[in-house]
Amino acid sequence: MKHTQRLGYQRLAEVLMERGLVEAQAVRDALEMGQRGSLPFPEALVSASLVADWELSRIVCEVFNLPFLPVEIADPDPAARQGLDEGFLQEHGLVPLSRYGNILTVAMPAVVPAEILSQVGAGSNLAISPVVGTVRTNRRWIEEHLSPQGPLPSEVDLSDMAAEGEDGEWANIFDEGDAAVQLELTDEADDETGLSLDTGEESLTLDLGEGDDGEAQSIQLDLGDDTQNA
Numbered sequence: 001m002k003h004t005q006r007l008g009y010q011r012l013a014e015v016l017m018e019r020g021l022v023e024a025q026a027v028r029d030a031l032e033m034g035q036r037g038s039l040p041f042p043e044a045l046v047s048a049s050l051v052a053d054w055e056l057s058r059i060v061c062e063v064f065n066l067p068f069l070p071v072e073i074a075d076p077d078p079a080a081r082q083g084l085d086e087g088f089l090q091e092h093g094l095v096p097l098s099r100y101g102n103i104l105t106v107a108m109p110a111v112v113p114a115e116i117l118s119q120v121g122a123g124s125n126l127a128i129s130p131v132v133g134t135v136r137t138n139r140r141w142i143e144e145h146l147s148p149q150g151p152l153p154s155e156v157d158l159s160d161m162a163a164e165g166e167d168g169e170w171a172n173i174f175d176e177g178d179a180a181v182q183l184e185l186t187d188e189a190d191d192e193t194g195l196s197l198d199t200g201e202e203s204l205t206l207d208l209g210e211g212d213d214g215e216a217q218s219i220q221l222d223l224g225d226d227t228q229n230a
Contacts, residue, residue: 007130013027013041021055021059030044040093042135046110046135053137054134056134057070066130066131068132069131069133071097071137071138074107074131076145078145089120092116094108094117097131105131106129107133107138
């Protein structure tokens, strides 16, 4: 753990100012954000576009003499995070890459302080071996693997909804709507033609509406004998 004993934001901040990469006031503001816990120092730098993500990682590798191993290259082993506090990993942007015996390799979002790394294996005999990742690639991996979300409404399987509708309330709603439309179409057809049917046991009456003289007109057909013979 020789490397982690000197890992910290302050040294990185000094190098950024010495090289003229970031103005002193901007560095101080970013450090204050990290101290307040609102946003870690490297993430504040990248989010504010003060330093490019990959450039920041390159500088960390130079300053702390650590290897660069982003998650796209490392392909994290799911077994590496078993038993770890995933909430802690999300908070600090850490991605467990692999385990070899009691050695746990962890990709940092550029860099995290040594005291934070020491807490990753708290309560276990794990020795943490840090490597340098990037802010955005770490966060992207965390969002995909440690923060699962339900499917968006557009991704819901419509076939499942249809299956429920066949036996549930959805089918009743569609049946009632279909019946209402058919009734409305029938009423409109009667209004347009002026025809209606009135059937009895032995007669059929056709209502023809009003004639030119304004009087109702109809035709009555006697179906008594013919219907029985048929």
